[in-house]
Structure formats: structure tokens, C-alpha cells
Amino acid sequence: MERNIKKLVILGSTGSVGTQTLDIVRAFPDHFEVVGLCNGFNAPLLEQQIDEFKPAYFSSLGDTQTGYGGAKAAPAEEIVILPEVDIVVAATVGSAGMPTSMAALRVGKTLGLANKEVIVMAGNLLIEAAEAGGATILPIDSEPSAIWQCLEGEVSEPSRLIITASGGAFRDRTWASLDDVTPEQALKHPTWTMGPKITIDSATLMNKAFEVIESRWLFDIPFDKIDVTIHRQSIVHSMVEFSDGTLKAQLGPTSMGQPIQHALFYPERQVNDDLPKLDAVTMGTLTFEEMDQTLYPCFELALEYGRKGGTYPAALAGADEAAVLLFLGGKIKFTDIPDSVAETLAAHDSITSPSVADTIEAAQWATENTLMRHNHSTILS
Amino acid sequence: MERNIKKLVILGSTGSVGTQTLDIVRAFPDHFEVVGLCNGFNAPLLEQQIDEFKPAYFSSLGDTQTGYGGAKAAPAEEIVILPEVDIVVAATVGSAGMPTSMAALRVGKTLGLANKEVIVMAGNLLIEAAEAGGATILPIDSEPSAIWQCLEGEVSEPSRLIITASGGAFRDRTWASLDDVTPEQALKHPTWTMGPKITIDSATLMNKAFEVIESRWLFDIPFDKIDVTIHRQSIVHSMVEFSDGTLKAQLGPTSMGQPIQHALFYPERQVNDDLPKLDAVTMGTLTFEEMDQTLYPCFELALEYGRKGGTYPAALAGADEAAVLLFLGGKIKFTDIPDSVAETLAAHDSITSPSVADTIEAAQWATENTLMRHNHSTILS
Numbered sequence: 001m002e003r004n005i006k007k008l009v010i011l012g013s014t015g016s017v018g019t020q021t022l023d024i025v026r027a028f029p030d031h032f033e034v035v036g037l038c039n040g041f042n043a044p045l046l047e048q049q050i051d052e053f054k055p056a057y058f059s060s061l062g063d064t065q066t067g068y069g070g071a072k073a074a075p076a077e078e079i080v081i082l083p084e085v086d087i088v089v090a091a092t093v094g095s096a097g098m099p100t101s102m103a104a105l106r107v108g109k110t111l112g113l114a115n116k117e118v119i120v121m122a123g124n125l126l127i128e129a130a131e132a133g134g135a136t137i138l139p140i141d142s143e144p145s146a147i148w149q150c151l152e153g154e155v156s157e158p159s160r161l162i163i164t165a166s167g168g169a170f171r172d173r174t175w176a177s178l179d180d181v182t183p184e185q186a187l188k189h190p191t192w193t194m195g196p197k198i199t200i201d202s203a204t205l206m207n208k209a210f211e212v213i214e215s216r217w218l219f220d221i222p223f224d225k226i227d228v229t230i231h232r233q234s235i236v237h238s239m240v241e242f243s244d245g246t247l248k249a250q251l252g253p254t255s256m257g258q259p260i261q262h263a264l265f266y267p268e269r270q271v272n273d274d275l276p277k278l279d280a281v282t283m284g285t286l287t288f289e290e291m292d293q294t295l296y297p298c299f300e301l302a303l304e305y306g307r308k309g310g311t312y313p314a315a316l317a318g319a320d321e322a323a324v325l326l327f328l329g330g331k332i333k334f335t336d337i338p339d340s341v342a343e344t345l346a347a348h349d350s351i352t353s354p355s356v357a358d359t360i361e362a363a364q365w366a367t368e369n370t371l372m373r374h375n376h377s378t379i380l381s
Numbered sequence: 382m383e384r385n386i387k388k389l390v391i392l393g394s395t396g397s398v399g400t401q402t403l404d405i406v407r408a409f410p411d412h413f414e415v416v417g418l419c420n421g422f423n424a425p426l427l428e429q430q431i432d433e434f435k436p437a438y439f440s441s442l443g444d445t446q447t448g449y450g451g452a453k454a455a456p457a458e459e460i461v462i463l464p465e466v467d468i469v470v471a472a473t474v475g476s477a478g479m480p481t482s483m484a485a486l487r488v489g490k491t492l493g494l495a496n497k498e499v500i501v502m503a504g505n506l507l508i509e510a511a512e513a514g515g516a517t518i519l520p521i522d523s524e525p526s527a528i529w530q531c532l533e534g535e536v537s538e539p540s541r542l543i544i545t546a547s548g549g550a551f552r553d554r555t556w557a558s559l560d561d562v563t564p565e566q567a568l569k570h571p572t573w574t575m576g577p578k579i580t581i582d583s584a585t586l587m588n589k590a591f592e593v594i595e596s597r598w599l600f601d602i603p604f605d606k607i608d609v610t611i612h613r614q615s616i617v618h619s620m621v622e623f624s625d626g627t628l629k630a631q632l633g634p635t636s637m638g639q640p641i642q643h644a645l646f647y648p649e650r651q652v653n654d655d656l657p658k659l660d661a662v663t664m665g666t667l668t669f670e671e672m673d674q675t676l677y678p679c680f681e682l683a684l685e686y687g688r689k690g691g692t693y694p695a696a697l698a699g700a701d702e703a704a705v706l707l708f709l710g711g712k713i714k715f716t717d718i719p720d721s722v723a724e725t726l727a728a729h730d731s732i733t734s735p736s737v738a739d740t741i742e743a744a745q746w747a748t749e750n751t752l753m754r755h756n757h758s759t760i761l762s
Contacts (some may be wrong), residue, residue, distance in 0.1 A: 020717045101493070103518045136704070149627065149629065150629065152533070152534035152535065153533035153534015153650045154533065154648075154650075155535070155649060156648075156650040156651075158647050159652075162662060164514055183525065220662060227661075227662050228661070228662075229661060229662040229664075233624055236630075239632070239661050241661065243650045243651060243652045244639055244642055244643065244646075244649045244650040244651055244652070244656065245633060245634065245639055245653070245656050245658045245659065246530065246630060246631065246632075246633050246639050246643065246650065247631070247632040247633055247659065248530065248531065248630065248632070249617075249629065249630040249631075249632060250627065250628070250629055250630075250632055251620070251627075251628040251629070251630060252626060252627050252628055253626065258626055258627050258709060261625055262625065262627065265625075266536050267535075267537075269535075269537040269538075269623045269624045269625040270537075270624060270625055270628065271624045271625070272625060274624070275625065276626070277626045278626065278628065280543045280608075280610060280620050280628055280669060281543060281608050281609075281610040281669065281671055282610070282670065282671050283669045284668065284669060285666055285667070285668050285669075285671070286666070286667045286668075286669070287665065287666050288661060288662065288663065288665060288666075288667070289663065289665070290662055290663050313718045347405050368491075368747060
């Protein structure tokens with residue numbers, strides 16, 4: 001059954017989605033083969049992954065030497081375009097995944113996209129590259145994955161997408177009361193266990209605005225047909241409304257395992273006893289409420305610039321990346337995040353019809369501008 | 382666009398689902414043409430429908446004369462097999478829809494099935510007839526329609542169907558306290574407006590057992606993979622669980638308009654401003670609880686005989702039909718319904734591998750046996 005084995009490259013293999021992707025691979029050794037592991041900084045974990053999954057290639061920003069565990073070091077952009085690669089999982093965070101994601105799409109690979117900033121920054125360019133290259137983008141992010149699954153098999157266009165939001169760590173507080181929250185408090189997500197960047201973005205609902213922008217491009221639907229509902233239990237991962245008033249919802253445990261596995265196995269589904277399960281018969285109470293916009297200034301701000309287009313969405317992603325790092329590093333307050341992002345965007349000189357390089361540059365400019373304004377010249381200072 | 386007009390026959394056109402089917406036809410005059418209207422007893426309404434929809438044929442148990450409004454009287458079994466007919470909507474109640482439904486399937490028509498007793502009585506025979514005739518059965522009943530929609534586009538088998546139940550009119554009472562309920566009380570469904578037979582069946586949860594049996598055949602899934610959850614709001618019309626733990630749900634207002642329209646337009650969807658809408662963003666609280674079996678003796682009883690097969694399910698349908706009529710006529714108590722059905726089934730001599738005629742005979746036997754036991758020799762006495 002050699003031909004049925006899907007060959008994978010994982011971008012960001014040592015992060016939260018990267019390690020969970022490898023959990024799925026580990027559960028189905030007859031279905032997947034890891035061709036390449038590309039990560040950021042965590043060299044010890046990367047080496048452990050190389051030992052276990054025996055990829056032919058790796059890329060590392062750490063000090064892992066070529067030949068480690070029999071794997072050859074190569075740039076990620078070269079690994080993803082290897083002819084034997086079937087699927088590239090973009091599990092990177094922030095703007096880092098852009099060049100490799102674009103490279104994979106241009107040569108027609110299937111891209112499992114968890115790195116939402118990439119599509120926020122340059123949604124139309126990603127879609128164009130996928131179309132030109134004959135590539136497929138499969139969402140791994142939980143909410144877009146839910147929408148994708150609800151659209152499956154439907155021949156008519158959806159009339160509305162309804163993205164669910166838990167409301168984040170501070171959903172029961174007023175914005176004014178959040179002045180003194182610590183990174184530790186903000187990192188406690190009420191329902192999901194995720195990486196630090198996305199958890200802070202969830203607390204501000206910046207993450208939800210990113211999902212709206214992501215969905216606008218992935219599903220080719222105007223912004224005004226995408227709504228958000230506060231759903232505190234995070235069991236309904238999103239919904240789609242059709243023109244006849246029918247709605248479909250995708251539900252599941254608060255686990256990234258299901259959306260990751262679905263992208264890897266699509267269109268099939270497989271039993272995986274390692275994944276948490278949800279008993280729908282006894283799942284209790286699910287609530288759906290309108291969002292209190294005053295509690296989430298980042299949300300409206302992000303959508304405003306998402307709609308403007310040009311390099312604004314890329315600058316948004318870069319500014320947010322910096323602001324979150326500044327908050328996590330104790331340099332700014334939680335409530336400074338939207339102000340900081342707004343200030344950077346107000347200073348941004350947007351380019352109409354940008355290239356991919358323009359979007360990367362805009363994101364970098366926004367990150368640097370934000371950090372410099374707060375007297376931090378590098379992210380790690 | 383003549384070729385796009387779907388030609389319809391409606392069985393039970395003067396009933397609840399029949400009139401709602403004609404509401405959809407009325408809303409889309411360029412999409413549908415009514416070829417035949419077949420009803421039971423309500424001649425004045427039938428004549429009004431003939432005046433409005435100008436069918437070429439009708440069948441009536443009343444005194445409408447052939448030639449009325451230019452329509453020719455003919456037996457329903459002959460109308461449904463006319464070459465020009467595309468879709469037959471079986472909106473009849475009880476076992477009455479069996480011969481015409483079978484006739485339509487044998488010649489390969491698309492059957493929109495609202496008349497669940499037909500598939501309860503002879504599920505395997507209906508499926509066999511559809512396969513032999515090259516016919517398609519499209520569920521119109523709200524819960525099976527929801528399951529069908531959730532399965533759309535999925536290539537893997539579902540691992541579980543979760544049918545939602547409102548709990549009926551007496552969900553907040555104990556069984557023992559229901560001794561003195563009147564037909565008027567039982568006819569007040571908490572969420573749905575439906576015909577009298579199905580409303581009483583909803584109060585006893587006989588209707589839910591029928592949906593389990595119906596789903597077992599429509600979706601070719603074993604009984605032990607079908608569960609019921611009490612969902613008081615009737616917004617989630619049913620759910621499907623897949624092998625990877627993912628769930629899909631279909632949601633909508635408590636309106637038969639959507640499932641009827643979906644069967645008529647399938648696979649397309651169309652805007653219909655006449656239908657009620659549900660705002661998912663602000664839909665509030667949805668609850669899902671395990672069913673208290675002690676409150677619904679009909680449910681377990683019906684499933685027991687549904688599983689036994691043979692002519693038991695047909696006898697079940699016939700016995701229930703009689704028991705509901707006896708209750709509505711003030712002849713037995715609400716709490717007598719399960720005992721009456723159980724007594725009839727205990728006396729039934731089931732045939733293994735029955736024919737369609739055997740199932741009709743078993744249902745008639747059960748109806749008559751039940752009525753006679755209560756000293757009522759006809760349904761209308």
C-alpha cells in the first residue's frame with residue numbers, strides 16, 4: 001500500500017500545532033511519512049523529533065547540525081517543493097510561515113494551514129498562488145476547518161458564516177478593569193490549550209478578527225457575510241448559514257487533534273482513540289450571545305484594517321506580533337495592545353496591490369516600528 | 382427554462398405537510414408544477430387547491446367529482462407513476478401512504494418522504510424497491526432531513542447518529558402524573574406545530590422511536606449506533622458523529638418549510654422570505670440531556686419491536702395509529718397508549734421476511750385488533 005502513504009513536511013514542528021501534527025502521524029504509521037521537519041528555535045525537541053520520525057530533511061534556526069540522525073539540513077523553502085512531498089503543514093506562528101507557504105502553493109502542494117497570520121497578511125496572493133499552482137489549501141485552524149466541513153458537499157453558496165468565539169480569558173470583565181492583568185492571567189484560556197501568541201490574541205479577540213479575515217479569503221465571501229457569536233463552551237467550532245435559512249454546525253471537543261487529522265486524512269475520516277471525544281447526547285448547555293464590542297477593541301480595529309486591504313492587513317499582523325511580545329515581556333500593559341497596534345497602523349503607508357515581498361516587508365516594518373516606539377529594538381530584548 | 386420545472390405529485394395534500402409543500406410551490410411558480418393532488422377526506426380544501434394549482438389529476442376519498450377544475454380523478458397509485466412526474470411527496474399519515482409510495486419507488490421516481498410510518502412498517506422493502514427501481518428517497522421529516530444534510534459530501538460512514546427530541550408536551554411531568562391529561566393538553570407541542578397524530582406521538586416519544594427506525598433504514602446504520610438526546614429548544618434538528626470524533630449538526634427554526642424545500646430543490650438551496658429564520662449569533666441557550674426512559678415507555682417498547690423486524694414494526698405502526706385515535710376520541714387515557722400498543726404487539730403473529738402486502742395487512746390487523754379490544758370496530762366510531 002506504498003502509494004497510499006502521504007508524505008509530509010511540517011513547518012514549525014516544535015510548536016503546539018506541530019507537535020500535535022506529529023501525534024497524529026505517530027498514531028497512523030502506515031498512512032504518513034515525514035519528509036521534512038522545519039522549526040524555529042527549539043533544537044533539543046527538533047532533534048528528538050528527528051530521532052523518532054527519521055525525516056530526510058530538516059531546517060533549523062537552532063544549532064542542529066546537518067546529518068543529525070541521518071537528516072540533511074536544507075532551507076525550508078527548498079524542502080517544501082521536493083517532488084515527493086504531498087502535504088505541507090504550516091504550523092508556524094506569525095509572518096514567519098509566509099515564504100515557505102507561498103513556495104509550497106506555487107508548485108501545487110496541498111497546504112494544511114494553521115498559521116493564520118499568513119493568510120491574514122496576503123489572503124488574495126495566497127489564493128492566487130494556489131490557483132496558479134494547482135494547489136489546495138486545507139484549513140487546520142479550528143474555526144475555518146469547521147466552516148470548510150460544513151460547506152462540504154453543498155452546491156449553493158453560503159449566505160453567512162458564523163464564527164464562534166469563547167470570548168477569551170477576560171470575557172467576564174470590563175475592558176477598563178484589564179489594566180493590571182499579567183501575562184500569566186492572559187495565558188489562561190478558558191477552553192483551549194494553545195501556544196502563547198494565539199492565547200493572547202484570543203484574550204483580545206484579535207485572533208477572532210484574524211479568523212474573519214482568513215475566512216473571507218479561504219471561502220471567497222464578503223466581510224459583511226461573516227459574523228461572530230460568543231459561544232463560551234467552544235464546542236461548536238463554527239457554523240454556516242445557507243440561503244434557505246438552514247444552518248450547519250461542526251462540533252467537537254476543544255482539541256486541535258480533530259482539525260489537524262481531518263486535513264491530513266481529507267476526504268476520509270479515521271478512528272483515533274488518542275483524541276478526546278465529546279458525547280453529544282449529554283453535552284449539556286451551549287450558549288450563543290452577541291459580542292460586546294466595547295470589551296474587545298482589537299476586534300473592530302483589526303477588521304477595519306482587514307477591510308482596507310493593501311499592506312494594511314500585513315502591517316496589522318506585524319504590529320500585533322510585536323505588541324503581544326511586548327505584553328508577554330512585561331513591557332506594555334494588556335490594555336495597551338490595541339492602542340499600540342492602532343498607532344502603528346495609523347503610521348503605516350499602505351501599498352495598493354502589493355506583492356508577497358511587500359506584505360512581508362510591511363509586517364516587518366510594523367513589528368519594528370512597534371518595538372522601536374517602545375524602545376525595544378529586537379523582539380528578544 | 383421549461384426543462385428545469387420539477388413536476389410534483391403530493392400525497393396528502395390537505396394535511397399539515399401537504400399544505401406546507403404547496404406553500405413552497407406557491408413561492409416558486411417557475412420551479413414547480415403540480416401534476417397531481419391526492420388527499421384523504423378534506424374535499425373543500427382539495428377543491429381550493431385544485432382551483433389554485435390546476436393539477437391534471439387528483440384522487441380523493443371525498444366527493445370531489447372528476448373534471449373538477451379541469452382535473453381528472455384517478456387512483457393515487459396511477460397518478461404517481463405517470464411518466465411526467467419527477468417527485469412524489471408522501472405527506473400522508475400512518476400506513477395509508479404505503480401503496481402509493483411503493484408504486485412511485487418501483488418506477489424510479491424521487492420520493493420526498495414525510496410519512497414516516499411507511500418506512501417504519503417496511504423499511505427494508507422500501508429501500509429494496511428504491512434500489513430496484515433506481516429511485517431516490519429524500520427525507521422530509523425534520524430529523525432524518527438533518528442527518529441527511531450532515532452526511533452530504535462525507536465519504537466515510539458515520540459512527541453515530543444523534544437524533545434530537547424536544548421531549549414533547551409532558552417533558553416536565555412524571556409518567557404517573559399523566560393519567561388525566563386531555564387530548565387538548567397533549568396536542569400542545571412545546572416547539573413544533575404539526576398534525577394531531579404526530580403531536581401525540583411526540584408527547585409519548587413514539588414519534589422519536591419511529592425516527593430511530595426510519596433512520597436505521599434511510600442511512601443503513603445499525604440501531605445501536607443511533608442515539609436520542611433531549612434538546613428542549615428544537616433548534617438542532619439532529620447530529621451526526623464521524624469516526625474521528627467530529628460532529629456535524631443541522632440547525633434551523635422549528636419550521637417544516639426548510640426540510641420540505643430542501644427535498645424539493647435538492648441539491649440546490651434557494652432564498653425563501655416566507656420561511657421563518659433563525660439568528661444563530663443570538664440564539665441563546667441550547668441544552669442537550671440524556672432521555673429519562675421512565676417518562677417515555679412507548680420509546681423502548683417501539684424500539685424493541687422495531688429491532689425484532691418481520692411484521693412487528695408494521696403492527697407497531699398500526700397499533701399506535703389506533704391507540705392515538707382512541708385517545709384523541711376520549712376512549713382511552715394518555716397513559717393507556719403504551720399498554721394498548723404492547724397488548725396488541727404481544728398478540729401479533731409476526732411473519733419473517735414479509736411482503737409489502739404482509740406489512741399492510743399486519744398494520745390493519747393491529748389497528749383493528751386494538752380498536753376491537755376497546756369495543757370500537759371502526760376508527761371513526
